[in-house]
Amino acid sequence: MSSSSTTSSAAGQGGGTTTIITAIHPDIIQSHILNRLDGPTLASTTCASPQLLSLCNDDCLWKDICNSTWPSTTDPRVRDAISAFPSAHRSFYSDAFPALRHHQFRRETHQRRLPDTVKLISAVDIYYEDKLIYSKVLVTETLSAWFLNTPFRLELLDPKETVPTPLKPDDRTLMARAEERLRVSWILIDPDKRRAVNLASRKAVEVRRHWLTDDIQVRYATVMGDGGGGLVQCAVVVTCGGKEDGGEVRVREVSMYVEEMEGKIVGGKESVEILGAAMEGQRRRSDGEKETEIYEMFLRVKAGCRERKQRREKGLDMVCISAGILIFFAIWIFFMWR
Template identity: 55%
Template sequence: MSCSHTTTPAADHGGATAITAVHPEIIQTHILKRLDGATLAAAGSAGSQLRELCSEENLWREICNSAWPSTTDPIVRHVISGFPSGHRSFFSDAFPTIHHHRQGEERRRGSPAPELISAVDILYGEKLIYSKAIVSETSSGWFRSSPFRIDLLGMSETVPTPVKFAGDEATTVAHLEKHLTLSWILINASTKRAVNISSLKPVNIRRHWLTGDIKINFGTVISGGEITGKELAQCSVVAMCEGKEGGELHVREVSMQVEDMDGKTMNGKDSMVILQDAMERKRKKREEGEAKERYKEFVEYKKQWREIKQRREDRLDMACIAGGITILIAFFTLVLLGSERGRIYFSHLF
């Protein structure tokens, strides 16, 4: 007599049904769609079945579109479709922060990008206040030799914010630090890599004493390497806000550029080498307040660098002055010697 066996749902030690026994459609529709990108990526490492479900392109497209509305732009969407795993690969590049280069670490070389795509989103709290995709050519001689800078807004374009400027600078700054976020993702279509070069939250906010404009820095410290001759550089993302007392603050300028330790804007050629290197680097989890702390360290490092540079210049100036004095003394000595010899010569003649 043969015995038939029935398959029962897998259960854990507590008697609860394992997630692998749940219908895949239920997992995708009612569980995975509720996860954010980081949690979804972690869930994908829990088993082969979940890995397959968590790799679904539609899930990652929705996550990217929700986190960065600029990814819905046709240009950005087309480029992401060419990434190795589509939106999942794009998220793994754009969500974590850059792993900063250390001395002695091997630097990778990416292919030169004929163009650079920027996907930029500005939010106040959960509300999107501006989103845009920009394509910048990077191969012309003008771009390579000119200071590197990308401007998000047009000459007369402004972006309103929900922030009311009450005249109290401390209150306004606190609101901006807590609620304003800016994401600037750079995409290299030729290498299918991307990097978010913004700190997301402001690392520094300063009000101009004369104009009253508020400068908000979302800068990220990156590797400078042999390009700058110094260890560090800064990818400076700056938003300028203006507003009258009692009215709304308006963003009137948003720009991105790469600066060296002296605060000078680097040219397009050198900037692209640094940015491409950042795209190829490892990523790491963003920690709360890390970007701001890194920026403070960078500012202090720049101060020390300027002091060292000033001391070198002072020593060089002193050496030049000493050299000049030595030359003058030698010259006058020769003149005096020449005069003395001449006097003796003429005295013998007469």
């Protein structure tokens, strides 16, 4: 029996027959099989045979997966940007779905490419227990002097805008539930370079109370190189708060910024460079535990930098005090012996 035959004897006592995949009409494969697969499974299916590779490359399949995974991709601005990608929605999915692998890069090799980044598109989706509660698209112009010379920080919500959540303020496990059930996707797209990257970690890497407002801050962070041998964290921070009268907890602020090890927010010019390198960097399979481990490593490095800075400042203070004392005694001796 040839490999292209439509049936073959089934093994086992049943004595039935089974149909091989290559004998099924392509329309049936696409409409009844491939459109039921998720992104990772569909990507794996492309390796099964040349026929499946051709069928799995259908952009309609990947468009449906992208739209269901990230509802913000249905926005016309995002849709137009994705259409220019080398393989449209398949290229976009391969950029945005895997987690960003920690990497370093040489800043000098990217300096000449900065003017190419005219704007950045943010496609943001917020979920609670895998149910979408908010979706929005931001477009950020990156060539203005104000943007390039000020700290890079994007705010998703308008000043008076809030987003309701199923969380309750009187829940004793509020912080744990927020950490476990809230999820954010912040995909940054460069439409000119036709690249994208999901900057939010798959799971929250930290949750804590704000020291002043007592709001809950849930952090989704990705650690990457700064181009100079150091590290930065690209942080997506969701701030939630509610009243103590039993009302609902609402998302009050969602921000994204790049922070260096000394705790300062990186400026627009440097951030565009770092994020551009991240878009071209390697990807890896999403792993919440690994992301948390890398973030904790970043915190340890950050604490070490802070301690060294404090020692340097303390040393400089001692030098200044000693110099002041010496000058005082020198002046005092000078007037005593006049």
